[in-house]
Amino acid sequence: MALEIDGLEDIVSQSHGSSFGVAKTASFVVCYSFLSRHTFPRIQSHSVDIYELLSYIIYNAVYNLYLSPLARFPGPKLWAISDIPRQISIVRGRAHLRILALHNHYGPVVRVGPHELSFNTPQAFQDIYGFRRGEKETHFPKDPKLYATQLSGMSTAVGGYTDNETHTRQRRLLSHAFSERSLREQEGTIVHYVDLLMQRLRERTNLERTHKAEVDLARWFNFTTFDIIGDLMFAEPFDCLKSNQLHPWIHLIFSSLKAFTLLNVINQYTLVRKFQENLLPKSLVRQLLSHLDLCKQKADRRLEAGTSRPDFISAILKHGLGDEEGRFIEDQPIMSRSEIYANSAFFTIAGSETTATMLAGCVYYLCKHREIKDKLCDEIRSAFFSDQEIRSSKCTPLAYLNAVLEESLRMYPPVAAGDPRLVPQGGSTVGGHVLPEYTTVYAHRYSAHHAAENFALPEQFIPERWMGNDCRFDSDKRDAVQPFSLGPRNCLGKNLAHLEMRLILCKLLFNFNIELAPGSENWIDQEVFIIWNRPALSVQLTDRFA
DSSP states (O other), rough: GGGGGGGGGHHHHHHTTTTTTTHHHHHHHHHHHHHHTOOOOOOOOTTHHHHHHHHHHHHHHHHHIIIITTSOOOOOOHHHHOOOHHHHHHHOOOOOHHHHHHHHOSSSSSEEEEEEEEESHHHHHHHHHOOOOOOOOOOOOOOOGSOOOOOOOOOOTTTTTHHHHHHHHHHHHHHHHHHHHHHHHHHHHHHHHHHHHHHHHHHHTTHHHHHSEEEEEEHHHHHHHHHHHHHHSSSSSHHHHHHSSOHHHHHHHHHHHHHHHHHHHHSHHHHHHTTTTHSSHHHHHHHHHHHHHHHHHHHHHHHHHTTSSOSHHHHHHOOOOEEEETTTTTTTTTTTTHHOOOOOOOHHHTTHHHHHHHHHHHHHHHHHHHHHHHHHHHHHHHOOOOOOOOOOOHHHHOHHHHHHHHHHHHHSSSSSSSOEOOTTTEEEETTTEEOOTTTTEEEOOHHHHHTTTSSSSTOOOOOGGTTTTOGGGTTTTTTGGOOTOGGGGOOOTTTHHHHHHHHHHHHHHHHHHEEEOOOOOTTTOOOOEEEEOOOOOOEEEETTTT
């Protein structure tokens, strides 16, 4: 019988070296034997008959449910059999809520796929993403199939590399650009655009006799953060604040989030992955490549200026510029032009959209909780006598401001999902559970941030939990909040994000009174397509000094 099954050899070879190989092969043979003895119509096509197909489906379900090394972990049965149920929730934009519900039902570790586990504990963050010490401790690499490959003509940015060597080389260069010292040198540039934001908002309120105007703050936050990152990266803004509109290709990115989410799911299937460009609309591919070309042009103009201006590019150029990837000069890493192009395109989105998202979420929760908003306004307005005094060094010590920002990041992390990693060769331990090699694992941010096991009153916006003076929150596990991840691959832009958030929020609340406008009461009910699919955040702004 075994000779008739053309697919059996592949299954046996894939199982070779695994302690579960015998069980997998045996279950397939039993299924085939059972089906072949019954009177199913025999259909053959390309050496594959219906018995093989049905046998494989049944064998796969039986193995995943009962014989897999992950069978001991709780989770919905259909999700254990196939990746499709989870992928459907991802494509629908509701995976963050579905996985939170699964954790609430099953506990701190949930099997969400045949080879995939989701965790929601602080220890899982440390085990999966943190620094590992000792010769036998190996970092959990990124799973290549879960990180969409680049389109033709595009290099990979630092956030997309799955090999540690290339990532480390690029990160060593970029870390200088995002250091606290570097950002202090560039604070004047950042303040310029924050002041321009205040000016444009004041122009809107001055149009009304009451000096009160309805504006979409989420959109204005995007204008500001894109102009800031454009200047820091290319020494020229995108002029969003000046033109009162997003650059066309930035608008393209937002309008294509669903397509990118679907592409990310498709990328997990080996047979389809090579055709991914053909699955995207041709117009979208053309515009994405046009975006890359725009970044090339901007980067080339900036590279011609050399290191005379302190910004991201000058921090990279201090070590030289290579003709090809992977180059070093006297043991110092350098970047090629193509790598600078890729990182420029990457940070244009990653270095702006996440900050705008965090600010929008923070303002929404403040408007929904008047007493918290009033308390924060009192702190800010008593700390500064004029708008010109507001600088990062003076914002950082404001305790309630920091608590509000931390609570906003807990309730509404800019990236809701977990960052998938592979258990390294030889297996490892996560959260006290010994896991087989090549299992996909992650700490799911939204679930960890909203877990009753981690936080008292997890669904309530209470900044006091971060102040350390309220006994209700003594048992809160604050290290379960990791919006910027941790370890060797944590977010490079964390310092920039905090600087922008403090400056923008302080200046906004110093200059204006803010109320939520009708229609935005349920703004927080959003879908997630890689990032939050944010609607307009309509607020009523009143100029305090008019």
